[in-house]
Amino acid sequence: MQPDGFQMSWLLLALDWLIRLVALLWIPTRTTPGAARSWLLLVGFVPLLGLPLYLLMGHPWLSARRVRRQAQVSRRIRRQQALQHEQRWIPDDDTVAAEIVPLVERQGDFMPTHGNAVELLDDYHGALRALIDDIDGAAERVHLLYYLMFDDAVGEAMVAALERASARGVRCRVLLDAVGAKRGLRRYRRRLRSAGVDVQAMMPGGLRWRRSGRMDLRNHRKIALVDGRVGHVGSQNLAGPDFIAGFPNRELVARVKGPVVAHLEAVFTSDWYVETGQALEVLSTPASTVADVAAQLLPSGPAYPFANARDAVNALIHLARRELVLVTPYFVPDEATLAALRIAALSGVRVQLVLSASNNQRLTWWAQQSYYDELLRAGVRIALHQPHFLHAKHLRVDDELALVGSINVDIRSFALNAEIGLLAYDAGLVAQLRTIEQDYLAHALQLDLAQWRRRPAWQRSREGIARLADALM
Template identity: 75%
Template sequence: MSLGSWLLALDWGIRLAALWWIPSRTSPAAARSWLLLVGFVPLLGLPLYLLFGHPWLSRERVRRQRLASQVIREEQAPLQALRWTPQGQDADTEMVPLLETLGDFMATHGNAVELLDDYAGSLRRLLDDIDGARERVHLLYYLMFDDTVGEAVTDALCRAAARGVTCRLLLDAVGAKRGLRRYRKRLRAAGVEVHDMLPGGLRWRRSGRMDLRNHRKIAVIDNSAAYVGSQNLADPEFVPGHPNRELVARVQGPVVAHLEAVFASDWYIETGDRLDVFPTSPLQHADSAVQLLPSGPAYPFANARDTVCALAHLARRKLVLVTPYFVPDDATLSALRIAALSGVDVQLILSASNNQRWTAWAQESYYRELLDAGVKIALYRPHFLHAKHLSVDDEMALIGSINLDIRSFALNAEIGLLCYDREVVARMREIEADYLADAEQVTTERWETRPAWRRSREGLARLADSFM
């Protein structure tokens, strides 16, 4: 047989094997994208699928996550006095058991939630809390840059360690590559424990698929305060031309211990070392009910996606969603469409500028379908809107690191905080109104005037949604 015949046989052998293999191991949407790639370029598509086609984690990581979930549930069992149970038949009666089943944490009362909308102000509060720490500082972040913010955080951790404070820093191996390269030795020399998460290189087989990332942003200071939201440890313009606008929640009360439990889980998954987590008492001066939602490929369900869809289905009057990246799966798209068609005022707020060009093209392909269903789409212009949050009626607000895209739903470890508090929702409504004041609403008439080449570009980008 000639070389050409062998190559032809190999080419078709790969296509047929992919047709049999891929649909049984990935979702239908992802299988569609991968089969298209393998069908067009088999010799390229096959190795790419083997590397990135299935969101697998090592068995040891899955085992450690399962054990961490078990410990979290067992440790909460004696603390029923902290549990918050909704009264009546509102939407929160459905969300509380769902989140506890998905993410292990019960809802608690006696919390304080402060929404921080100012980038520099949020950073100052964090640095002040680190400087005031007496026992421990635990930081878990996706991104830390070698810039003025990275320097400020490093200096604050070194000062805390010099006072005898136990300081631990967990950073994503890819997102925080620059910060790890510049600050790791200095921090360790000062007594700060530093570890990278989901490392690549020769260690990737012990972690998981190479593009799986820990996208969480969490800071815990003593038992007194914690931070969760969208802001990384970097200057607002760490992507040139895209100054970020963020939203962070500074919390106090029992939820602080829950955020520390998430840190301790990730620390255990990365190092094998178990940390003690101590309960935090309810506050006397505040009584917000909140519930934590960790998500990621180590969990048996798509925690983030299922929560977003449930909130959309439970909305009765108003649903506002804010995200920098909007590449939804079929379930999320359907939930938003059904909510709008049911008469809910659904407002999607996106950033007019975007640092991920392919993602921006893909998300534009969804606009017409959403507009036809009655979903409002606003494009915020002054900054790159990197905040990630949503609000439901006047009752619930979700804030954290979760984007409304397939990567956040299936590939990244994420964190969300669901607040069952009308005052928190009212404050979030003020922030949403501020976005809308500087945003342009997309109309069907305007959208239909875009040139044909843009529509083709959007369609091609959408075909690759499962690669994002």
């Protein structure tokens, strides 16, 4: 006997509330309170859609095989560094570096080293030319690890450089994120492989995601290595500055030499092993350079036991004594980061956020704006850079320390993406970064609290609603 419409309505109502109850009991035990709030709100409004979405994307799980492989390479990295005492840099007592070094090393595996040279590349096309020139000078190997590669003029130039290198007998390996570099992989994978370049896609999408982890986990790192002697790390992808129409990017890349290059190569070989199961015996120890910059790597991602990027960024904010400058294109902080910024400003630290006046992700932009009022009230300065989409990501603490890399200040960078940061403990390099920041600010609008509060009520409502979805971004 088929149930009538009345009975069917009651069955649907019961299922609706059953889903809500199960979500209420289950979701908070598997994720952070902030993320649980967003998911429970979605399930509460649309249970039949919210629960399946949570099952697909709610918990940042990674396959046991990937977690096990990361643990294996972490142990290997630590064993190798234990034999390299002469390269370890020891910070002075009572400094920001002395406080942050142990945290970064315990979470991300890498000790700080001295004897490095670090060059900051602020010119988009200049940074690409420097990378291609380094590849053209390669004699042994080229390793590229990038989130995004486009099928544009930059993609063509990079592929041509790899083809030239491979033709000279240079061993070339390329790791590209399967989603971020989808267009580049589709266009160039077969061509590169036919030239002898080993190309691998990271974190594949489609049905294969079940063997990798949560389907929206991504490898967001940008690393290039040539012969184990020079490395590039930063925010810039393998694409032209206008690969998103209307949002020409401005980036920052660090070109490095010295012992830290071997550590960058260890990150590459770790990701290669986690993705393919193939262990590359290419780790080297470049000699110290004429320069003597102390540097340390901060890798992070869901394969690590802790949220390395989030913890390090929050610790650095708390450690600032006089000045903190934070540059990021995507600013959707969790409660701990928001509180850290507010406390720093109220404690007398000059806190300056430099964000982009335009944004290619509308929901993120709206959510980002919802934090401005609270931060401005606490004394945080917020500048909106106008000429470009400011995609650079870096942080400066006083005159002591700079963090440059791929890390955004949002839940995606803190919990979902594999990221990389380079910490430089050097007053000269920090002064260079300050000069770059001043140029950002010369082309930026400083927000005024009174003026900001005059925005329409509908805009404030839109921002508040978008903020509720912070865990879904």
